[in-house]
Amino acid sequence: MAVEAPRMARWFSRRDIDIYPRGWIQVGLLVMVIIANIVANYEGELAPVAPVLLPYLKLTLLGYGLIVGLTTMVSGIVSLLVGARFDRYGRTFFVALGTFVTSIAVFSMVLVHNTLDFIMVRLIMAVILGLVLPATTGLVRDFTPRVGRALGFGLWTFGPVGANFLAAGVAGATLPLFHDAWQSQFVIMGSVCFIISIAVAFLIRDLSPGLRAQIVHNHTEAQTAALRAREVKETVADPRLVYRSGRIWALAVGIVLFLLVYYFTTAFGPLYLSTVFKYPAAEAASIASYFWLANLGSLIVVGLVSDWLQLRKLFSFIGVIGVVVFMFFWVRLIGHPVPPSTMILYTSLQGVLLGIGFGPWMALYSENLEDIHPALQGTGWALWSFVQYVLAGFAGAITFLVVTGAGWAAWLDVCWVGVVVYGVLLFFGRGPWFHRPDRPSGIGRQSVS
Incomplete structure (x- = not known):
């Protein structure tokens, strides 16, 4: 115990670690990132209670879509404004502060009685998400070498996807117990979020700036990363290297277009099921939870296989083909009764196919950022957050304009076109299609392009 106590004291007194995490330390840090991401992403999980929340607030579908869309854009703007600071000052401050504020905001939803109250709480949550999302993606890259990164990002999606699954599952199980009182969901999840935020504040850590500036390909190199970090002179790079990269913009825009159907399901999934297929609110939330569960499973499986073969683009393109075929079928279900099973x-x-297209892309994107400069991960993920939230926010704002004017099938056709465009833009990313890449010469090399 005399040896362990000082070690534990050092852990709580230092916010940076100067040895590349391995084993249980790596697992523990990734778990902290995942649960922080769940808390941050809960800000958007209104879909399970939307069928009962909207009548209470006297909000139309169009008004709800505009609020969701515009507040989502706020997240993107915040990410872009703060992005470079994630690389300069580290990620954990933003994560710890963000999870705590989000837990308070979730509780405050209980006090919402009108549309203005709702908009104010949504704005607070949107600002926090804009801070936390790029910070957590940067941490996943920091804690995982390239061999293992797709799995790491697959686990990261337990945040946005896990929040959806948790919210839908809890709503499906507990809404009937509370007689469909939507406030019950925010008391339950606010309590969970608050406990998680305290754990994150005490346990989350950053890599030292020198370690963050390393490219680590596998766990063998992780052993020497700390030695290389001592020789690093420049731990900060010019963010314009990312902002001026055409392939980074192409990858960021492409994946957002691919995920239009995902964002639609996040914001409106249970509402769509209850409106189009006439399922009760609790049953619609339960059905939606299976989408997220299947999505999580596919992200883990495809992450493992993608890491083994190191073929990010091939798996992403397989997801494109699968989703295109599925969307053709999915649109034609509208107007036909479908049993819940x-x-x-x-x-x-649908969840499986989206997971195949998205998980390997995250590894591909982080590796393309590393090839520009390994110290610009926070900037790069902030750029993606900006593109994601602005485009997704715009999509959310016009969803019900399209639906009102042309029907649900018209919006699903928009999503289908987005998937096709992503398949084209995927060719702009650097990375092999069919041959496993050889280990590049020069350990921890930095390249700029």
Whole structure:
């Protein structure tokens, strides 16, 4: 115990670690990132209670879509404004502060009684998400070498996807117990978020600036990363290297277009199921939870295989083909009665295909950022957050304009076109299609392009 106590004291007294995390330390840090991401992403998980929340607030579908869309854009703007600071000052301050404030904001939803109250709480949550999302993606890259990164990012998606699954599952199980009182969900999740935020504040850590500036390809190199870090003179790079990269913009825009159907499901999934297929609110939330569960499973499986083969673009393109075929079928379900058990199967398949297209892309994107400069991960993920939230926010704002004017099928056709465009833009990314890459010469090299 005499040896362990000082070691534990050092852990709590220092915010940076100067040895590349391995084993249980790596697992523990990734767990902290995942649960922080769950808390931050809970700000958007209104979909399970939307069927009962909107009548209470006297909000139309169009008004709800505009609020969701515009507040989502705020997240993107915040990310872009703060992005370079994630690389200069580290990520953990933003994560710890963000999770705590989010837990308070979730509780405050209980006090919402009108549309203005709702907009104010949504704005607070949107600002926090804009801070936390790029910070957590940067941490996943920091804690995982390239061999293992797709799995790491697959685990990271337990944040946005896990928050959806948790919110939908809890709503499906507990809304009937509370007689469909939507306030119950925010008391339950606010309590969970607050406990998690305290754990994150005490346990989350940053890599030292020298370690963050390393490219680590595998766990063997992790052993020497700390030695190389001592020789690093420049731990900060010019963010314009990222902002001026055409392939980074192409990858960022492409994946957002691919995920239009994902964002639609996040914001409106249970509402869509209850409106189009006439499921009760609790049953619609339960059906939606299977989408997220299947999505999580596919992200883990495809992450493992993608890390083994190191073929990010191939797996992403397989996801494109799968989603294109599925969307052709999915649109034609509208207007036909579907038993709940069959709908569970359909939504699960959709979750699997989206996971195949998205998980390897995250590893591809982080590796393309590293090839520009390894110290610009926070900037790069902030750029993606900006593109994601601005485009997704715009999509959310016009969703019900399209639906009102042309029907649900018209919006799903928009999503289908987005998937096709992503398949084209995927060719701009650097990385092999069919041959596993050889280990590049020069350990921890930095390249600028």
